[in-house]
Amino acid sequence: MRIVIxxxxxxxxxxxxxxxxxxxxxxxxxxxxxxxxxxxxxxxxPDVAIVDVRxxxxxxxxxxxAAVEARRRRPDLAVLVLSAYVEQAFAxxxxxxxxxxxxxxxxxxxxxxxxxxxxxxxxxxxxxxxDPEVVGQLFARSRPDSDLSRLSARxxxxxxxxAEGLGNTAIAQRxxxxxxxxxxxxxxxxxxxxxxxxxxxxxxVTAVLRYLEDAQRRS
Amino acid sequence: MPHRAAAQDSVxxxxxxxxxxxxxxxYVRRGVRMSVDAIxxxxxxLGTAILALAAVLLLVxxxxxxxxxxxxxxxxxxxxxxxxxxxxxRARLSRWDRDLPLPPPVPTGLRGVLHDPxxxxxxxxxxxxxxxxxxxxxxxxxxxxxxxxxxxxxxxYWVLPPEAGGPGFIDWxxxxxxxxxxxxxxxxxxxxxxxxxxxxMARLQALPGxxxxxxPRDVDTxxxxxxxxxxxxxxxxxxxxxxxxxxxxxHDGAQNRLVAVTVLLGxxxxxxxxxxxxxxxxxxxxxxxxxxxxxxxRSVVRSILPPVLDxxxxxxxxxxxxxxxxxxxxxxxxxxxxxxxxxxxxxYFVVAExxxxxxxxxxxxxxxxxxxxxxxxxxxxxxxxGRGGASDGSGSGIGxxxxxxxxxxxxxxxTSPPGGPTTLLVELPCxx
Numbered sequence: 101m102r103i104v105i106x107x108x109x110x111x112x113x114x115x116x117x118x119x120x121x122x123x124x125x126x127x128x129x130x131x132x133x134x135x136x137x138x139x140x141x142x143x144x145x146p147d148v149a150i151v152d153v154r155x156x157x158x159x160x161x162x163x164x165x166a167a168v169e170a171r172r173r174r175p176d177l178a179v180l181v182l183s184a185y186v187e188q189a190f191a192x193x194x195x196x197x198x199x200x201x202x203x204x205x206x207x208x209x210x211x212x213x214x215x216x217x218x219x220x221x222x223x224x225x226x227x228x229x230x231d232p233e234v235v236g237q238l239f240a241r242s243r244p245d246s247d248l249s250r251l252s253a254r255x256x257x258x259x260x261x262x263a264e265g266l267g268n269t270a271i272a273q274r275x276x277x278x279x280x281x282x283x284x285x286x287x288x289x290x291x292x293x294x295x296x297x298x299x300x301x302x303x304x305v306t307a308v309l310r311y312l313e314d315a316q317r318r319s
Numbered sequence: 320m321p322h323r324a325a326a327q328d329s330v331x332x333x334x335x336x337x338x339x340x341x342x343x344x345x346y347v348r349r350g351v352r353m354s355v356d357a358i359x360x361x362x363x364x365l366g367t368a369i370l371a372l373a374a375v376l377l378l379v380x381x382x383x384x385x386x387x388x389x390x391x392x393x394x395x396x397x398x399x400x401x402x403x404x405x406x407x408x409r410a411r412l413s414r415w416d417r418d419l420p421l422p423p424p425v426p427t428g429l430r431g432v433l434h435d436p437x438x439x440x441x442x443x444x445x446x447x448x449x450x451x452x453x454x455x456x457x458x459x460x461x462x463x464x465x466x467x468x469x470x471x472x473x474x475x476y477w478v479l480p481p482e483a484g485g486p487g488f489i490d491w492x493x494x495x496x497x498x499x500x501x502x503x504x505x506x507x508x509x510x511x512x513x514x515x516x517x518x519x520m521a522r523l524q525a526l527p528g529x530x531x532x533x534x535p536r537d538v539d540t541x542x543x544x545x546x547x548x549x550x551x552x553x554x555x556x557x558x559x560x561x562x563x564x565x566x567x568x569x570h571d572g573a574q575n576r577l578v579a580v581t582v583l584l585g586x587x588x589x590x591x592x593x594x595x596x597x598x599x600x601x602x603x604x605x606x607x608x609x610x611x612x613x614x615x616x617r618s619v620v621r622s623i624l625p626p627v628l629d630x631x632x633x634x635x636x637x638x639x640x641x642x643x644x645x646x647x648x649x650x651x652x653x654x655x656x657x658x659x660x661x662x663x664x665x666x667y668f669v670v671a672e673x674x675x676x677x678x679x680x681x682x683x684x685x686x687x688x689x690x691x692x693x694x695x696x697x698x699x700x701x702x703x704x705g706r707g708g709a710s711d712g713s714g715s716g717i718g719x720x721x722x723x724x725x726x727x728x729x730x731x732x733x734t735s736p737p738g739g740p741t742t743l744l745v746e747l748p749c750x751x
Contacts, residue, residue, distance in 0.1 A: 109575040111575070111608055111611070115579045115586070116582060119582055119583075122586055122589060154570065154571065184570050207578040208578055210578070210581065210585065211578075211580075211582055212585060213585040
């Protein structure tokens, strides 16, 4: 797996590279600004980009903009965005073009190396990894009259884990229920959100995006 | 009202004789008190009227000099003299009954003075009070004096030669007691006039002050509101900018360091199994990063409100700044007691920012910081002997100083001619 890192904080950048290289992952370039990052994407053709949200010059959302631009140039590029704090507007900007090969994690998750590596691989393999914090915040902010409010507490748990990018089996393990029960919950979620049973994988993503849209309409 | 109440009482139930005597005594006491009060007010008004008269004369002089062209620079000083007279009247009227708030300081420039609504109204006030008010004051003083003189005349007329006449305008021959008693009767007239007219004259005399020295209404109130709104917005802006700065230094400093710590700890844990020596090395780096986080937290905290301000006060804090300044710098602080924390913090940052400018841009050989308090204003000045030419737009921290000072409803002036010296003056309301 070829990886490019974009992070303006030198210590953190080197720490990340050190961690990934120790896991025998191929960090092909480390960059400290949106421009050098995009140049590295063009030059090194990485499989995955790990991007910090706050980068020069204004230290606001340059990372998001750069990630969106990199995806425009290379639609098959997997992007894992790291953020110091949850900003739902960033998440919706990022996910506007779909949630495939996309991750949005709080920076401190990197310290839980096993989970971080799992998320990295999931994103690289075409999945989604959205931070539980992001999902939790979206739940908290969903409108009382929205579709989401009709979900039961358990269905919300399932949807939250889906948004994090977990598969049915992983969700069943987390919630200590059977695969069958998870299936049942997911069918119910799709029904309540009015998602037609066509493409199963797309529906999962759509359900997650429904959160984000809901939160965006609210704000 | 009390009169009518008394009259009704007497109709409803004819009061007993002692009761009527008591009421009469009360009535007389009230009349005496009101007259004495009126005379007191008229005399007090005469005092401020003399000041107003002096101010009017000064205004006339300055106006005449301005026609020739040499008077214009004196206009702001004349406005200050007018303000002095007006403030004495404000204080007098505030003691009397209604509280009249003091106006904002007289603007500094000629244009500002001429357009200031307070100054205009005060000019009108001194014109009215210095003439009509003065006349009423003189009259108010002479009425009771004449009354006393005339009333006492029958007792001492015999020591004077008959052709000397009586007191005041009485210049006819006084032949014997009957004539003297007539003079005494005129004294009764004066007394009656004093009692009857005194309170009205006192009110009349106070009228220009009440009308013209109160905070200007309508347009002028809205001006003040606009100014307050602007400074308040500036305060919020300065506040928001400050919060943004703190937020950023926390996020990009301490938080990133701590994230690095967790990343390195995670890496160390993974390395522990495979390569313990490597794990120790990574832990070392994590340790360094944690220490960096602490150092950055300290510097952020220090920049929010320097603890030295709290611990040892403004003087010690400014001494510390001067000691750290690249240019030799003297500090003179003459402030009794403490000001509000936000004011001290602002003064501290003004000096910090100004000294940074001195060290970076001025090329000065020395600088002097003085801070003193007069009344409820804190005056801060930073002077250097550098090359001058400092301005708001030169990318220095001057704009920041100005905004921060204006946010506190203070005043900021910068004098920095090319070639120097540069003088930065800041005036802050102390808020205590």
